Amino acid sequence: MSLPSPFRNAAFAAVMPRLSVLIPFYRESPLDLLRALQSRDPSALEIILIDDGSAMADLTHAVSTFIAQSPLACELITLTVNEGRARGRNRLTTAARGDYYLFLDSDMLPDDTAFLDRWLAQADGHNAVVFGGFSLRQAPDTPAFAIHKLMAGHSDCLSAAERAEQPEKYVFTSNLLVRRDVFAAEAFDGAFTGWGWEDTEWGMRVAARYGVGHIDNTATHMGLDTPETLARKYEQSVANFARVIDRHPHVITQYPSYKVAKLLKKIPGLNVLRPLIKAVGLSSLAPLKLRAFSLRLYRAALYAQVV
Structure with missing residues (x-):
């Protein structure tokens, strides 16, 4: 029943x-x-x-x-x-x-x-x-x-x-x-x-x-979450981040995630670099702090697509 x-x-x-x-x-x-x-x-x-x-x-x-x-x-x-x-x-x-x-x-x-x-x-x-x-x-x-x-x-x-x-x-x-x-x-x-x-x-x-x-x-x-799950969630969040920018530009532009994404947007070939940054974040051979930094950088590189 x-x-x-x-x-x-x-x-x-x-x-x-x-x-x-x-x-x-x-x-x-x-x-x-x-x-x-x-x-x-x-x-x-x-x-x-x-x-x-x-x-x-x-x-x-x-x-x-x-x-x-x-x-x-x-x-x-x-x-x-x-x-x-x-x-x-x-x-x-x-x-x-x-x-x-x-x-x-x-x-x-x-x-x-x-x-x-x-x-x-x-x-x-x-x-x-x-x-x-x-x-x-x-x-x-x-x-x-x-x-x-x-x-x-x-x-x-x-x-x-x-x-x-x-x-x-x-x-x-x-x-x-x-x-x-x-x-x-x-x-x-x-x-x-x-x-x-x-x-x-x-x-x-x-x-x-x-x-x-x-x-x-x-x-x-x-x-x-595992690093793989974190990366997947970051990928899912790009459209939501863009929606926040559209609705609250005066607030979101003060956030570090926005500022770093804006800087990364200026880098030539970022589309080529993005998967490499992700790979470091997911590599079990890299030091823990480097992997954490790389995942944060990967998130900002994703957000660079919409800033």
Whole structure:
């Protein structure tokens, strides 16, 4: 017998939540995150999940079995076709009942047991948008993911004070609190497809209109990528980067990724050099730091096509 969509557990109807925790997933299990989301006040929140077209019966069964037994109000929406990162998150908000949304990626893991308590304290009706931050505290030291861990530690794992220097730049849906009326006015742009930049572009819009706050309430990014996957994601993100340039030229031109791409555009024969730069990034013979630098340079070389 097929599972109804949405599928709601027994606790769902009895709760009028202040906070809706919104978790999209695609062919990756969110169960580790669900196990970590324990609260001393279950009546204050709900968890809404969306399976964005995984079409994996075992995964659906595992998630539905877990939430059926959860004391927290839970709902699972199962899509038959993948809608993508922006549209999937927009759809999650239409199911949410809370005054605040907490967007969490399914490969995140809270860094301590007070994680949800801190977010509930932020959901007081005053904060418009707040980002809690990344960490790598719980990420495994797996050789296959060493380059991504090195890169993320350098560019993503920043304190609230550091992020606040460019508040709109560090807005990621991996650990993001948004007030309901703010999202009603400014949803994610569904025209973004593939990977990358849809949350940053959204951050640029809301920062100008509402402001963006930053706190230290981190979760670990457990879903690190291999160099090959990183390169593929960078290739998918070029059109999205071009869309950000078109919509927010006064902001994006201040970013290092834009400035380096602009410089690379002036180099003769960049189309020939680009695959060579990628090859260094993917070479197991090259030093780790050189590979990380080469992958960042490869991303900028890709973006040089649209600056």
